[in-house]
Amino acid sequence: VGGSTLIAIDWGTTAARAYRMDANGDVAEERVSPLGIARIGNGRFAPALAELLGDWRDDPAPRLACGMIGSRQGWVEAPYVECPATLAALATGLARVDDGALAIVPGLITRDRHGVPDVMRGEETQLLGAVGADEAVLAVLPGTHSKWAYVERGVVTDFATWMTGELYALLLDHGILGRMAERTAPAADDAFLRGVRRGVDAGALAHDVFGARTLALSGELVGGDVADWLSGLLIGREIRDAGAWSRGAGRAAERVRIIGSDALADRYAVALTVAGMTAERGVAAAAAHGLWRIAGQAGLLH
């Protein structure tokens, strides 16, 4: 083992993903571990890193991580950088642990017009990996807490979080809807599309979610369709709201880059089309590419 230029680590709450990157910035090798920070007790981060790296541990390449490893519950808290956040500000804000052997990318903070903060940790790096230095892009990272961000020529201008995935899981796993819904993997089927259409139309979310119950009661949604319709409603409403958020700031919202490659990202692509927007797909391993750019800016690459 040797000859790599960067060891890039996307270190989140439930998993850690490490990449050995070559001199061209391409991913040469990838490792996934369940050693997310929630599984690491008593501050034993250094042994966790050694386990994650395995036989890469003697590789002299610099190591750069992003994600919840830099949070209050992580190895060290890397203070949030304020939006609009430049690549240079992220590189300047790197925190260092393990006698300087590991650098950690800070998260981002922004405040809306009411002064309420919003935060991200890890997604800023994916954004910089998925949006080129000359592009201006509205991007979404679908998930438990979906992040929408505007990235403009290497600057994360602003972002906002939607708790779409968490609301979906709470309503189905612990709410009254769960009793009448089969909890199968959601599909981009007809019930999902009906939900999306309901979502992209104006409405009151706390009222509209009740429709999953009443449509099941009336027999208009059966079995797994209840979950699909609810998924469509929540994603559709998120897309509608995020479009309004983007336009409200004088930015474009016709074209959205989806960062992610799983079934959820596929459902967002379908829902964006229903909403009359154009869906683009981001590159794979966006975190690795973002870490590469930040490492370059920070002078870590030799």
Place this chain on the structure above:
Amino acid sequence: VGGSTLIAIDWGTTAARAYRMDANGDVAEERVSPLGIARIGNGRFAPALAELLGDWRDDPAPRLACGMIGSRQGWVEAPYVECPATLAALATGLARVDDGALAIVPGLITRDRHGVPDVMRGEETQLLGAVGADEAVLAVLPGTHSKWAYVERGVVTDFATWMTGELYALLLDHGILGRMAERTAPAADDAFLRGVRRGVDAGALAHDVFGARTLALSGELVGGDVADWLSGLLIGREIRDAGAWSRGAGRAAERVRIIGSDALADRYAVALTVAGMTAERGVAAAAAHGLWRIAGQAGLLH
């Protein structure tokens, strides 16, 4: 025991409340039992009724019930009456069980402009008990599933449900917010008022609820304040949305009658004031008074 004119029963999912009413339509005596329909197994409704009535069981007065006892999970399903629903339609739709000894009020169904149904069972009776025959009133019944309804001279014109209470409980008891919030009884304190102001302003709910987390992270909400702020946000948004729903149908929304007398109803009164609306309080024992009116219309009172 004897001499009563009606035995009125508000029979819900988790509790049953029985009233002996005199010839003036006043409540002479009241009984509460935990024998909600969720606690009654194997269709043993007749013994449950006997237990609820106790020494009233030999009273020859007619018996009229409302609530989930008339649902598919109850004693017998009393088919929904469509909105706009008159007092006469409710009286005509009574279902009968126990060899005709108990009559049950049907629930209501309505459909919004998308054709999505909404339903209520029990609240229609409270509405008719809390709104006089000559009044036109926008009313709210706060709860796990808050109901907003417009009642116009004895007719329930239309209604809509908000899952506000359920969303609040799900987010705090099972969601990520619960880890940073003390789950104390919500109070109409400063944090609640801040939440209400955020709620009555336009916003994307699935985004705005994330503010409870970020305001806690930044130390702007501490301990029990997180729950109060979230309660305010959800109630404030419900009030804003319900006002828009009412105005969208060409109805007034300046004055709202709150049907309920608990701490939650008090918080709605505060929130309505913050939203610039006038809060009125409904009568106590609204279900008993509604059952009295329906019984009179159905010719049950002698």
